[in-house]
Amino acid sequence: MYFGAKNIAVSYGKTNIIKNLSVEIPRGLTTAIIGKNGSGKTTLLKTLGRLITPDQGHIELDEVPLSAYSNIALAKKLAMLPQSPSTPDNITVMDLVSLGRFPYQKLTMTRLSKQDYDAIRRVMMETNVWDIRTKKVADLSGGQRQRVWITLVLAQDSEIILLDEPTTYLDIIHQMEVLTLLKIFAKKMKKTVVYVLHDLSLVARFADQIIAMKDGDIVANGLTDDIFTESVIKDVFGITVEIGRDSYADTPIIVGVKNV
Numbered sequence: 004m005y006f007g008a009k010n011i012a013v014s015y016g017k018t019n020i021i022k023n024l025s026v027e028i029p030r031g032l033t034t035a036i037i038g039k040n041g042s043g044k045t046t047l048l049k050t051l052g053r054l055i056t057p058d059q060g061h062i063e064l065d066e067v068p069l070s071a072y073s074n075i076a077l078a079k080k081l082a083m084l085p086q087s088p089s090t091p092d093n094i095t096v097m098d099l100v101s102l103g104r105f106p107y108q109k110l111t112m113t114r115l116s117k118q119d120y121d122a123i124r125r126v127m128m129e130t131n132v133w134d135i136r137t138k139k140v141a142d143l144s145g146g147q148r149q150r151v152w153i154t155l156v157l158a159q160d161s162e163i164i165l166l167d168e169p170t171t172y173l174d175i176i177h178q179m180e181v182l183t184l185l186k187i188f189a190k191k192m193k194k195t196v197v198y199v200l201h202d203l204s205l206v207a208r209f210a211d212q213i214i215a216m217k218d219g220d221i222v223a224n225g226l227t228d229d230i231f232t233e234s235v236i237k238d239v240f241g242i243t244v245e246i247g248r249d250s251y252a253d254t255p256i257i258v259g260v261k262n263v
């Protein structure tokens with residue numbers, strides 16, 4: 004089942020950012036989009052999530068152009084967490100996460116069904132926010148709030164999950180917990196996870212695949228072991244690094260960085 008971009012061009016007003024980009028996103032794996040600030044990572048992610056309509060080409064999901072899906076049909080297939088989502092005033096953790104179940108609710112329904120409640124509870128336990136379910140989201144720390152938003156996206160139970168910098172505001176242990184959870188979700192439940200991530204050590208450890216972007220185009224794309232190399236990092240970021248092996252995870256790791 005195909006998910007990807009076919010010959011897309013994307014502009015903001017008259018400024019063209021992505022010229023002619025095609026990419027297939029592997030299903031059931033975790034893919035990280037990397038690149039310098041302004042290289043077009045968020046633009047690509049938003050286009051994959053239908054938040055931006057390309058000027059040319061299209062995004063295809065299961066042999067159907069994204070534009071042909073109704074909002075509800077798309078929400079069952081694809082969930083997106085933007086960079087800084089704005090939280091509705093006074094909403095509790097439970098109520099915010101419940102919004103993730105909207106594709107499964109009938110218009111006439113005023114209360115959560117047992118099935119929705121169970122799905123929400125399960126995912127809230129997994130992300131460790133069940134104990135804070137009655138708190139107001141506005142009163143949480145940045146890290147807790149980010150975990151609640153990730154929980155909402157997981158509660159949507161879509162096959163594809165797109166996240167823009169999901170580890171922002173999280174300390175190292177919570178960064179690792181969230182990325183481990185996403186990886187397990189991808190593996191066990193055959194979810195397709197795509198995230199934009201700046202921290203290269205986390206990318207090397209947690210992503211199965213990497214898409215490396217430069218100036219609105221993809222310059223490298225493939226398995227992490229093949230893409231996370233000194234030459235690709237040099238090409239994409241212009242820095243000289245030495246790459247070794249993480250003995251705990253058996254993944255590539257940056258062991259030295261030359262001064263810039």
Ligand SMILES: Nc1ncnc2c1ncn2[C@@H]1O[C@H](COP(=O)(O)OP(=O)(O)OP(=O)(O)O)[C@@H](O)[C@H]1O
Binds near residue numbers: 020040041044046
């Ligand atoms: N809403 C917008 N209107 C106009 N230009 C935009 C808009 N959003 C992004 N851009 C421009 O498009 C280019 C790509 O931005 P994008 O946010 O996709 O890059 P990015 O790789 O995600 O960057 P970062 O790592 O800083 O988040 C940048 O030059 C940016 O200034």
